[in-house]
Amino acid sequence: MIVALIVACEVGFWVLLALGLALRYLARMPRTGAAVLLMEPLLELVLLIVTAIDLKNGATADGKHGLAAVYIGFTVAYGHYTIKWVDGHFAHRFAGGPPPVKPPRYGLARARHEGKLWVRTVVMAAVAAALLQIASWYVGDGGDTRSLHEWQLTALRIVAVHGVIALTYLIWQKKDPGRTTAGEEAARPPQKTLS
Template sequence: MLVALIIACEVGFWVLLAGGLALRYLAGMPRLGAALLLCEPLLELVLLAVSFVDLKNGGEPSWRHGLAAFYIGYTVGYGHYTVKWLDGHAAHRFAGGPKPPGAKYGRARAVHEWKLWTRTLAGAAVALGLLQAGILYVGDAADTGSLQAWQFVALRVLGIQALVAATYSVWPRKAPAGTDTESGAGPAGTAR
């Protein structure tokens, strides 16, 4: 049941996101669209509550609980960023807004990658905290090895993201000749 709820939350996230953006930019109802977008965190609260209720009712801690913690952590770390990124692109595409800037080369790309790492850090911290809360909540009543294994997975993901960011810092990607290195814009400010 927990895996089905995680899938439902993910589908619900994208349905609410698409619906919110459609209301904002296609239907001309920006307030209703924003209200719909603000409902997205409720999905994670439902998932969190169901996970703990499952553990309270004697559910054996398993990979499903770890996956739920990861999903909630990812949403905390990247949810707002994803909504903002897609909102910027929708505003550009459907409302004549400016094209969202991108960091493709050099120092700007390295800074962007380290910002993504801080989001990963936030998500990993949430996942680690939820997993530890689950371990403490269950106590000695059940085997918590799978939850502990997910904690190590969170640390590995954080380490891999740090390596990726470090490679962009040490070996920055060079812009093609004639482009702005900070934005990736072509000659005379044309977007690529």
């Protein structure tokens, strides 16, 4: 039941997002669209309550409860970012808005962007780990909470892997092929001009 609810919450997220943006831009009802978009967190609240009730009713704490916590953590960390990204593209495509700003592709700016995304992943893991710890306390000593602790370790692994990926953007910065540095300009042989 929890896995089906997670899928329903994910589908509901995109349905509410599409409905909210359609009301905002296509139907020219910005307040109604904003109200629909503000309903997004209710999905996670429902998932959290149902997960807690499932555990309280004696369900064995297992992978589906861990997945629910990670899903909620992901929505907390990346939900607003995703909505803002989709909103920018939707406004550009259907409401004549400016083209959405693309993330930087080169150099330190790209490394900074990747670092900010990694911080969001840290937030996701922290929220998930906290929810999993609360669920573990909720189940108590009498229940089997190994899978909840395994999901905490999974969240830490996700942070570590994403951290390594973000670090590569800092260590091996991709150079903009359209720009040259002053050092490269000085090293270039002088151009011969025909008179």
